[in-house]
Amino acid sequence: DQQVKQNSPSLSVQEGRISILNCDYTNSMFDYFLWYKKYPAEGPTFLISISSIKDKNEDGRFTVFLNKSAKHLSLHIVPSQPGDSAVYFCAARRTGNQFYFGTGTSLTVIP
């Protein structure tokens, strides 16, 4: 069973606009959420994270929002740049360092 779901396999956005990537989870025991970015033929790299006690975390152009009641988080990238084109994975941590990843969303930023 997939405890972390990314229901949009792909997303295309115009350069300069906002990209919104979504993630849903089922386990209320998750205490930390992370976003990773992955380029082809490379491993995922950490982007931004948020604790379950917060509802927003910002780092430059990247903001993650957490809605615990809806078990939903989203990653906002603004403004989007062509270099942001990659696959984005949402991940969740459960106590004991168990990590669950989604299937990824492929973002294409069109120049």
Add this chain to the structure above:
Amino acid sequence: DAGVIQSPRHEVTEMGQEVTLRCKPISGHDYLFWYRQTMMRGLELLIYFNNNVPIDDSGMPEDRFSAKMPNASFSTLKIQPSEPRDSAVYFCASSSSGMSGFVTYEQYFGPGTRLTVT
């Protein structure tokens, strides 16, 4: 630091053969994770170690899979015998719990090993 190192980068083998994937974590990191990436299931955690000790191997799909970490700088994931459905990209990642103050649970991933079993 060179980051997490994995070898080989690509492995093509025939069904029934033994496959060994290797990983060198970042020096000083005390956690090591093995993941498998497939289109259908995304990144799945197979097993993780803390201070070279396996903590949770509930993600290991079958007894054909085994992992070891004989020391802090080396880990292996072995598949014996391999099957075509094992074809995937296997990632190793490491992280540190030793940082005081701000915690992100960030993991550092290697470049992965693309395994093809024919």
